[in-house]
Amino acid sequence: MTRQRFVPAAVQPFKPPIATARRCGVSLLRALLLLAPLTLLLGAQPAAALNLSLEPLQPIPEKIPADPALAKLGEKLFFDPRLSADNTISCAHCHDLEHGGVDGLKHSYGVDGREGMVNSPTVFNSGLNFAQFWDGRAATLEDQIDGPVTGHVEMDSKWPDVLKKLREDQLYKQRFHTLFDDGLTANNVKHAIAEFERTLLTPDSRFDRYLKGDVNAINEAEKHGYALFKSYGCVSCHQGRNVGGNLFQKLGVMGDYFKENAMENKAGLGRFNVTGLASDKHRFKVPSLRLVVLTAPYFHNGRYRTLAETIRTMAKFQLGRHIPDEDIRYIIQFLYTLPGKYRGKSLEPKDRPLLHFGNLDSAPSGADS
DSSP: OOOOOOOOGGGSOOOOHHHHHHHTTOOHHHHHHHHHHHHHHHHHSOGGGOOGGGOSBOOOOSOOOOOHHHHHHHHHHHTOGGGSTTSOOOHHHHSBTTTTTBOOOSSOBOGGGOBOSSOOOOOTTGGGOSSBSTTOOBSSHHHHHHHHHHOTTTTOOOHHHHHHHHHTOHHHHHHHHHHOTTOSOHHHHHHHHHHHHHTOOOOOOHHHHHHTTOTTSSOHHHHHHHHHHHHTTGGGTSOBTTTSOSOEEESOSSSOHHHHSOOSSGGGGBTHHHHOOGGGTTEEEOOOOTTGGGSOSBTTTTOBSSHHHHHHHHIIIIIOOOOOHHHHHHHHHHHTTOOOEETTEEOOOSOOGGGOOSOGGGOOTTOOO
16 A cells, blocks of 8 residues: 555644734734733743743654654655756755754755755754745645755756656665555655655754753753743744744734845745735744754845844844843853754754854853853
8 A cells, every 4th residue: 555644743833822812813912911921930930940831942852753764765865966957956955964954055056056035944853843935835844845856946857857867776666666555756755755854853952951850951041041032022933842833923023124124035025925915925934943053044035144133133023122132142042052962963063153242241151152
């Protein structure tokens, strides 16, 4: 029997109070005000009293269900440039697993050096997202794969051409016929790659160990940064296991972002490009912050090189607030605790370059330098 795509229950998004408020028609501002007392209370709790059930952030699972043989096949395909028209671009070209699952560029480049319109998000923990792409146009990892493989500015391939090349590889033919009754097909290629991507989790971060009860896993400056992250309202969009990736939000809730920052291309319209609804203009999937210290530049357009300017911008246009540099530095300290491990190796960087901005004399106590 042909294998059916498996979508594990574990990938269902965490639904915070703010999401419930939106569904009930409560405005974002009112929802933030309703949430603020809770976040302030949580931020004031001593480390020993942290209650996981009350926290807006949750630990990443050690794994989600995946077929090992299928994931291994998907890994081979992930690194195979034959998916592209000119045999030069693989999935790993834009999603480098050695560098946070991104390419570090403002916009990614495909075949013949064609420039894309958006910044490539990390592929790590993408199995925890409730939708794929900045505009959420793909509901699943399988659906997402068509975009880069057939996209003109990415791989620029056609599936019949891809399959013809892969069928010339006897190892691929053997593995696909072992795993699927119908052998090597476009759907099965997508299924294999998606299965590998589901294994790209980064559990066991220092912050997750803290959430699970190890009060010494993060230092006092990092704990204060987490408290500020909650009390300023960042958790209204960045929460759950992936610290984001589980809802859409307008860029410019508390101010007109695009009045001050002109759109570079139609990708700036966000989810409007998918639905055509005026209410979806400039709405984007909220990105995960799990590896944010590794994945500069930031925003859908790669406009910001540093976390400091990114946080200032988000505070202004999403929260209607000014966050002083000292507090920004504490928040970045906290963000450095979020990268976990991949295949047993910690992804948390030893250096802390993102803490170096503005007046360095105002660095929080306990900050790494």
